[in-house]
Amino acid sequence: MVRDLIFKNRRYRRFFQEEPVSLETLRELVDLARFSPSARNAQPLRFILSNEPKNNALIFKHLAWAGYLKDWAGPEEGERPSAYILIVGDREISPTFGSDHGIASQSILLGAVEKGLGGCIIGSIQRPGLQAALHIPNRYEILLCLALGKPKETVVLEAVGPDGDIKYYRDAAQVHHVPKRSLDDLILN
Amino acid sequence: MVRDLIFKNRRYRRFFQEEPVSLETLRELVDLARFSPSARNAQPLRFILSNEPKNNALIFKHLAWAGYLKDWAGPEEGERPSAYILIVGDREISPTFGSDHGIASQSILLGAVEKGLGGCIIGSIQRPGLQAALHIPNRYEILLCLALGKPKETVVLEAVGPDGDIKYYRDAAQVHHVPKRSLDDLILN
Numbered sequence: 146m147v148r149d150l151i152f153k154n155r156r157y158r159r160f161f162q163e164e165p166v167s168l169e170t171l172r173e174l175v176d177l178a179r180f181s182p183s184a185r186n187a188q189p190l191r192f193i194l195s196n197e198p199k200n201n202a203l204i205f206k207h208l209a210w211a212g213y214l215k216d217w218a219g220p221e222e223g224e225r226p227s228a229y230i231l232i233v234g235d236r237e238i239s240p241t242f243g244s245d246h247g248i249a250s251q252s253i254l255l256g257a258v259e260k261g262l263g264g265c266i267i268g269s270i271q272r273p274g275l276q277a278a279l280h281i282p283n284r285y286e287i288l289l290c291l292a293l294g295k296p297k298e299t300v301v302l303e304a305v306g307p308d309g310d311i312k313y314y315r316d317a318a319q320v321h322h323v324p325k326r327s328l329d330d331l332i333l334n
Numbered sequence: 335m336v337r338d339l340i341f342k343n344r345r346y347r348r349f350f351q352e353e354p355v356s357l358e359t360l361r362e363l364v365d366l367a368r369f370s371p372s373a374r375n376a377q378p379l380r381f382i383l384s385n386e387p388k389n390n391a392l393i394f395k396h397l398a399w400a401g402y403l404k405d406w407a408g409p410e411e412g413e414r415p416s417a418y419i420l421i422v423g424d425r426e427i428s429p430t431f432g433s434d435h436g437i438a439s440q441s442i443l444l445g446a447v448e449k450g451l452g453g454c455i456i457g458s459i460q461r462p463g464l465q466a467a468l469h470i471p472n473r474y475e476i477l478l479c480l481a482l483g484k485p486k487e488t489v490v491l492e493a494v495g496p497d498g499d500i501k502y503y504r505d506a507a508q509v510h511h512v513p514k515r516s517l518d519d520l521i522l523n
Contacts, residue, residue: 148365181343188500194521266437334383
């Protein structure tokens with residue numbers, strides 16, 4: 146059921162870095178994005194795949210991780226993503242990309258979860274630096290980076306408490322806790 | 335498999351309007367969005383549900399349908415959506431909503447497909463009019479409208495031809511054709 150996949154699709158930030166993700170797998174995941182809705186069917190998204198250590202390291206250093214965990218700068222060597230799918234938008238097709246990249250990301254991540262992988266949608270990217278490092282032509286706008294791998298951490302959902310605090314946190318056992326608002330809080334009528 | 339659901343999740347614009355979609359079903363679909371990723375876990379999205387004829391008609395007249403079908407203004411009475419989920423963003427939580435509504439829409443639509451329903455993500459909305467008609471406070475920004483129902487049309491995927499035309503079209507038998515770019519066209523490396 147899609148509910149189970151959505152539930153299992155937590156945001157993972159630590160991985161078994163030694164477990165590779167094949168290019169074939171990445172292509173299968175992009176194929177899920179290909180068949181997902183696109184505004185006016187313009188299909189302006191393009192994808193850059195990475196699953197080799199050197200390229201992965203290049204991408205990694207342009208990403209920001211887990212803003213609420215002030216004492217954690219991101220996964221250490223050995224626990225980093227095994228692969229990335231960088232989503233860019235082709236400005237020659239469309240000046241804006243609306244919801245297309247969000248839709249594509251969810252398709253890719255649900256496909257990844259089904260394959261026993263997990264990941265993280267990262268929007269906090271040093272864009273000019275990454276654009277230069279990967280020699281991405283200016284025609285393409287960097288939208289999102291999907292970090293992928295075999296998850297190495299436990300993520301637990303909690304209810305948001307009376308103080309309304311939605312900041313995720315890590316406990317002493319390194320379990321990651323994520324407060325979620327209630328269904329009645331989300332539905333206005 | 336999620337691939338099958340993504341493949342079946344075509345953009346439907348004609349429905350068996352007489353087939354109701356229950357509020358309980360709409361709530362289950364919003365619950366899928368609730369457990370989907372949200373930037374900084376801020377969870378700024380809110381949802382307005384509609385499944386009654388009067389309210390549906392109010393929403394319907396603020397939506398634009400199928401821009402490429404110049405001789406078709408949208409589904410006629412009897413073939414209109416049985417329900418809507420309007421996605422709005424709470425400006426008091428976040429000034430922008432990034433990819434959150436795209437992600438949420440894909441979760442909701444995949445859940446709908448699994449339930450034998452189908453729908454359409456509509457971004458072409460007469461926003462000020464709808465905001466006033468539904469008495470939505472200014473605190474909330476209208477982002478997307480998901481039209482839902484039991485699909486009444488056949489949608490066929492095609493490969494984009496050498497001319498690169500991605501406009502969808504309807505044939506004489508009212509079958510809706512959607513050209514999709516190839517996987518190799520989407521992957522830049």
